[in-house]
Amino acid sequence: MPLDVSAILTTRNRANLLPAVLAGLQAQTLPADRFEVVVIDDGSTDDTPAILAAWRDRLPLRVERVAWSGLSAAKNLGILLSRGHIVVSLDDDDVAQPELLIAHVAAHIVHPDPAMAVLGRTTLAPGIAALPLMRHVTEVGCQLFSYGWMKPGQVLDHTCFWGGRSSAKRELLVRHGLFHTPFTFGCEDIELGWRLARHGLRVAYEPRAHTVMIRALSFDDFCNRSYRQGLAQAAFAVLHPVPEVRRYCEIDEAQALWAEHRFGFAAHIRRTRDLDRLARARQEAGLAEHPVLQPALDSAYRLAFQLMRAKGVLDAQTETERRDGAPRPPRLLRHGLDGDECLAR
Amino acid sequence: MADRPNTAAHVIHELASSQLHVVEQRWLAIAPGGRGRFDLPATRAVVTGPTPKFELLNRLVDDAEEFDWVLFCDDDIEMAPGFLDRFIAAVSAADFALAQPARTPDSFTDHPIVIASPGVMARRTRFVEIGPLVAIRRDALPLILPFDEEDGMGWGLDLIWPVKIERAGLRMGIIDCAPVAHRFRRQVVSYDGSKAHEGAAWLLARREHLTPNEAFQVLEVLPCR
Numbered sequence: 267m268p269l270d271v272s273a274i275l276t277t278r279n280r281a282n283l284l285p286a287v288l289a290g291l292q293a294q295t296l297p298a299d300r301f302e303v304v305v306i307d308d309g310s311t312d313d314t315p316a317i318l319a320a321w322r323d324r325l326p327l328r329v330e331r332v333a334w335s336g337l338s339a340a341k342n343l344g345i346l347l348s349r350g351h352i353v354v355s356l357d358d359d360d361v362a363q364p365e366l367l368i369a370h371v372a373a374h375i376v377h378p379d380p381a382m383a384v385l386g387r388t389t390l391a392p393g394i395a396a397l398p399l400m401r402h403v404t405e406v407g408c409q410l411f412s413y414g415w416m417k418p419g420q421v422l423d424h425t426c427f428w429g430g431r432s433s434a435k436r437e438l439l440v441r442h443g444l445f446h447t448p449f450t451f452g453c454e455d456i457e458l459g460w461r462l463a464r465h466g467l468r469v470a471y472e473p474r475a476h477t478v479m480i481r482a483l484s485f486d487d488f489c490n491r492s493y494r495q496g497l498a499q500a501a502f503a504v505l506h507p508v509p510e511v512r513r514y515c516e517i518d519e520a521q522a523l524w525a526e527h528r529f530g531f532a533a534h535i536r537r538t539r540d541l542d543r544l545a546r547a548r549q550e551a552g553l554a555e556h557p558v559l560q561p562a563l564d565s566a567y568r569l570a571f572q573l574m575r576a577k578g579v580l581d582a583q584t585e586t587e588r589r590d591g592a593p594r595p596p597r598l599l600r601h602g603l604d605g606d607e608c609l610a611r
Numbered sequence: 612m613a614d615r616p617n618t619a620a621h622v623i624h625e626l627a628s629s630q631l632h633v634v635e636q637r638w639l640a641i642a643p644g645g646r647g648r649f650d651l652p653a654t655r656a657v658v659t660g661p662t663p664k665f666e667l668l669n670r671l672v673d674d675a676e677e678f679d680w681v682l683f684c685d686d687d688i689e690m691a692p693g694f695l696d697r698f699i700a701a702v703s704a705a706d707f708a709l710a711q712p713a714r715t716p717d718s719f720t721d722h723p724i725v726i727a728s729p730g731v732m733a734r735r736t737r738f739v740e741i742g743p744l745v746a747i748r749r750d751a752l753p754l755i756l757p758f759d760e761e762d763g764m765g766w767g768l769d770l771i772w773p774v775k776i777e778r779a780g781l782r783m784g785i786i787d788c789a790p791v792a793h794r795f796r797r798q799v800v801s802y803d804g805s806k807a808h809e810g811a812a813w814l815l816a817r818r819e820h821l822t823p824n825e826a827f828q829v830l831e832v833l834p835c836r
Contacts, residue, residue, distance in 0.1 A: 309730065335730030343728050346736075346829040440827035444723040447716045499656045 271367050272348030272436070276340040277358035286480055288321045290362035301367055304325045304344045307333030324485035336450025341429070344351040345439050353439060356469045357430030359481035368585055369475035370433040381466035383434040385426050386475030387413055394482040398545040403488060409571055410483075413473075422469045425514065427459030431477060432469065438462065446505070452491075452498030456514070460506065485542040485570075489535065492571040494570020496520065503585060508537040531573055538566040612646030613640040614655070616797055617686040623653055626684075629695040635678070637671045638686075644718050665758035665765065675752050685743035689792040698746070698789035705833050707735040708751035708781035709772060711740055718793040724827045727790040735784040735819060737773040741765045751781055767811030769798035770820040788835060 318329045373384040394400050403410040442465045445454045499515035541563045626634050640649030640657045649657045675681045702710045713727035754775040776783045
């Protein structure tokens with residue numbers, strides 16, 4: 267019987283989280299003979315290979331280990347190795363809830379159009395949901411997830427083709443587009459979604475396809491993430507130089523924000539880090555939310571992550587200008603048939 | 612294509628620079644009405660009138676079995692120095708009888724599977740594209756050559772080849788550690804794409820073949836060594 271689902275799990279140095287992630291896949295209500303788990307170990311240097319080896323007999327698992335190549339290349343390899351009709355993309359810090367895969371299958375039965383994808387829902391594990399930063403990025407600023415406005419079954423556009431929690435028909439991807447490999451982190455999903463939109467991609471929201479994020483991010487983790495997001499957004503806007511992409515990546519907003527705040531950037535990051543530390547200390551001490559601290563912290567987080575993203579955009583643009591202004595290697599055609607010369611004949 | 616900008620001189624130079632292989636190059640200059648420039652070394656013939664592509668190619672490789680490898684190469688690719696030695700070494704290590712280099716991510720591509728996978732040496736696949744560069748090992752030549760006049764522009768052949776290769780117990784794949792750039796000319800600009808599509812449909816209707824979903828499959832990953 268052909269496989270219904272291939273769950274693609276790309277991972278790098280998350281040996282501490284993998285047992286919980288794999289246990290989630292083992293507990294699926296979809297029978298094990300109807301799905302496979304394709305794991306791409308993207309050059310891990312920790313115990314990831316040993317953990318994956320220990321799980322080989324407990325799951326319909328296929329593992330490929332490659333030299334570090336980045337998120338997009340690893341995901342592509344997983345998709346091309348897959349044999350299922352539906353490809354579900356998983357993150358290595360999310361635990362699949364028992365009905366995750368069957369919910370994706372059911373949603374694709376409801377939406378048989380080859381160009382129709384499915385977006386699942388990710389929530390935070392109870393232990394991390396209350397952390398000041400995690401609460402902010404999922405409920406207030408929504409920089410990590412933004413599900414609040416979606417309704418079950420709602421059909422969304424390509425900007426909701428979110429990596430790590432979406433599924434698509436394999437045929438759509440292998441025929442019309444895989445991830446752009448230079449995108450090693452950030453925007454790889456939306457960039458692919460943008461290209462697939464030309465082939466009719468739409469995304470149906472199915473909250474019963476549920477995963478739970480089990481990794482808490484620190485303030486500095488999220489700053490780093492926002493910076494890399496900015497780098498990726500600048501690259502996305504260069505790769506597709508059209509107003510729609512520039513607007514989506516908020517390039518002009520990033521430039522304006524940086525121009526306004528660059529001289530106070532470091533001070534703001536330091537101040538926010540201090541506020542974050544204070545809020546966590548109060549929480550650990552069992553104190554209630556402070557009526558002044560909480561809004562001040564949310565406001566500081568918001569600006570800090572906007573600035574980190576803006577810095578990423580600006581740094582990427584500076585690097586592009588530096589590279590474009592540098593002396594170029596001789597044109598290939600100078601050694602042979604030159605176009606102008608050829609056409610003049 | 613003698614009347615259009617091309618990278619033939621670059622490709623000729625790079626292939627001739629092999630340190631490990633004796634390379635005999637045979638190039639055909641397509642010069643409609645005698646237009647263009649066709650004085651590059653290794654030019655075997657100049658074609659000035661419309662002639663079916665595969666008839667020309669068959670003429671070039673009528674002694675193919677006297678070579679260990681036959682490479683068919685277009686005139687619009689770019690390759691890094693040392694390409695051929697690295698490519699043949701990887702194809703040999705992977706034991707592929709039919710192979711192509713992957714394409715750099717900035718290349719024009721019709722099939723996403725051919726884009727280079729940076730963390731690996733090669734991928735055993737069920738798909739090797741007919742161009743812009745394809746390598747055939749001597750033992751696979753009888754399966755592929757001579758081209759049939761029914762092959763038209765060749766579209767669809769890459770869905771037929773895997774059936775033949777697999778039935779013969781041979782392996783095929785894509786070499787990721789020696790990619791080529793194919794960004795000089797967009798495909799299909801040089802001939803009628805819709806006609807080629809129709810030709811491919813008839814070709815596939817006549818012969819046993821894989822579906823694209825079956826063909827766009829990686830069977831084995833060969834890691835960097």
